[in-house]
Amino acid sequence: MEFGRYLIPYSNNQKFIKNCDPDKAAIIFKGTLKPDSMGYLTYNDQQVKQKYSYVYWLQNKHGKILGNPVCLKLRDPKVWMSQQSIEKTMDSLVAKYPKWAQKTTFGKTVNNLPINGLVVGNLKNALLLVGYTHAGESGAELHLATIAQLLKNNKKYFRKAGIIVIPVLNIDSRNLLINGQPDYVRTNANGVDLNRNFPANWEKPDNSYGIKTDDPNSTTYRGPFPASEPETQTLMSVMETYKPTVFFDYHWMGTITGCNLLSYLDDTVMKLELELYGKLFHDGFFSDQKIKPPFRIENSTKSGTTQRYAITVAKIPAFSVEGVKEVPVQERSHSDMASAEDQLEYKQKHYQAILSVLKYLYKNNTYTR
Numbered sequence: 001m002e003f004g005r006y007l008i009p010y011s012n013n014q015k016f017i018k019n020c021d022p023d024k025a026a027i028i029f030k031g032t033l034k035p036d037s038m039g040y041l042t043y044n045d046q047q048v049k050q051k052y053s054y055v056y057w058l059q060n061k062h063g064k065i066l067g068n069p070v071c072l073k074l075r076d077p078k079v080w081m082s083q084q085s086i087e088k089t090m091d092s093l094v095a096k097y098p099k100w101a102q103k104t105t106f107g108k109t110v111n112n113l114p115i116n117g118l119v120v121g122n123l124k125n126a127l128l129l130v131g132y133t134h135a136g137e138s139g140a141e142l143h144l145a146t147i148a149q150l151l152k153n154n155k156k157y158f159r160k161a162g163i164i165v166i167p168v169l170n171i172d173s174r175n176l177l178i179n180g181q182p183d184y185v186r187t188n189a190n191g192v193d194l195n196r197n198f199p200a201n202w203e204k205p206d207n208s209y210g211i212k213t214d215d216p217n218s219t220t221y222r223g224p225f226p227a228s229e230p231e232t233q234t235l236m237s238v239m240e241t242y243k244p245t246v247f248f249d250y251h252w253m254g255t256i257t258g259c260n261l262l263s264y265l266d267d268t269v270m271k272l273e274l275e276l277y278g279k280l281f282h283d284g285f286f287s288d289q290k291i292k293p294p295f296r297i298e299n300s301t302k303s304g305t306t307q308r309y310a311i312t313v314a315k316i317p318a319f320s321v322e323g324v325k326e327v328p329v330q331e332r333s334h335s336d337m338a339s340a341e342d343q344l345e346y347k348q349k350h351y352q353a354i355l356s357v358l359k360y361l362y363k364n365n366t367y368t369r
């Protein structure tokens with residue numbers, strides 16, 4: 001029996017496996033593989049590098065390929081925190097700052113995993129942070145680092161302002177990536193794009209990116225009916241329960257996002273509030289840069305998104321936090337090739353962005369919501 005390996009230094013190519021030729025694979029093992037206690041043939045490949053994807057073929061001694069190849073990507077656990085380490089980080093923050101932070105179960109995923117998060121400080125005047133609405137994107141790493149730093153250096157703001165964080169909304173699908181699934185994953189375990197599932201103009205299907213939201217096979221499938229998904233219902237109930245003052249939903253890809261703010265600007269009533277909070281976030285984000293890019297919010301009118309629901313139904317100013325490919329770190333992250341150093345730099349930027357909004361909430365605490 002022979003075992004072949006093929007190395008792909010890039011992972012966001014959905015159908016990359018079609019372009020892999022088993023004849024070009026390096027043979028990394030010759031001999032007999034013994035089944036383990038579960039009956040699986042196991043090979044432990046020690047020669048792999050982080051951030052790379054690998055395709056493995058098995059062939060018999062006559063050169064016949066057996067079964068389908070196995071594809072795996074090795075992600076750096078320092079870049080992609082596992083769910084276990086996210087939970088542990090939240091537990092340790094609560095243990096360290098019991099007066100300020102509590103862990104809460106907000107709901108359950110399709111696969112019945114608890115959707116946990118933190119509530120920190122004064123919840124009458126809180127900003128809501130949501131991560132990984134789309135499994136392969138961003139959230140937990142940036143959010144938890146920010147909260148840890150705020151609790152360490154800026155506790156005073158939490159007397160009059162707060163943060164509610166759901167570090168990972170789409171836990172089921174993100175776990176696939178943690179366990180080696182090479183390609184970008186967007187939808188939840190039912191194949192529904194959570195960011196098209198909210199009851200906000202849901203009835204009107206959308207064709208952006210040339211993908212139809214009413215097609216169950218598309219990656220932007222809106223679901224069988226509005227709010228059909230438990231993750232959607234969870235986020236709706238968080239908005240209803242806490243009535244956050246402002247909401248940032250983290251996107252882009254590969255654990256990092258930039259400061260490209262998208263919102264639903266057709267709501268003219270909320271436009272001023274959106275400009276206010278967007279500018280605060282922007283100014284904080286770029287506070288370490290001498291030359292700051294101009295401030296703008298991109299209008300997104302897509303149906304069923306978190307921010308459109310927040311703005312038009314829950315009456316909460318809301319943004320999708322995206323990146324741009326023109327910035328090298330964000331470009332790398334978009335290909336899921338960001339390093340731990342890249343992420344560290346962006347933890348600092350998001351800390352500054354969120355601190356800037358938090359300071360404003362602290363100063364302008366009116367408890368009107």
Ligand SMILES: [Zn+2]
Nearest residue numbers: 134137251252
């Ligand atoms: Zn997204």
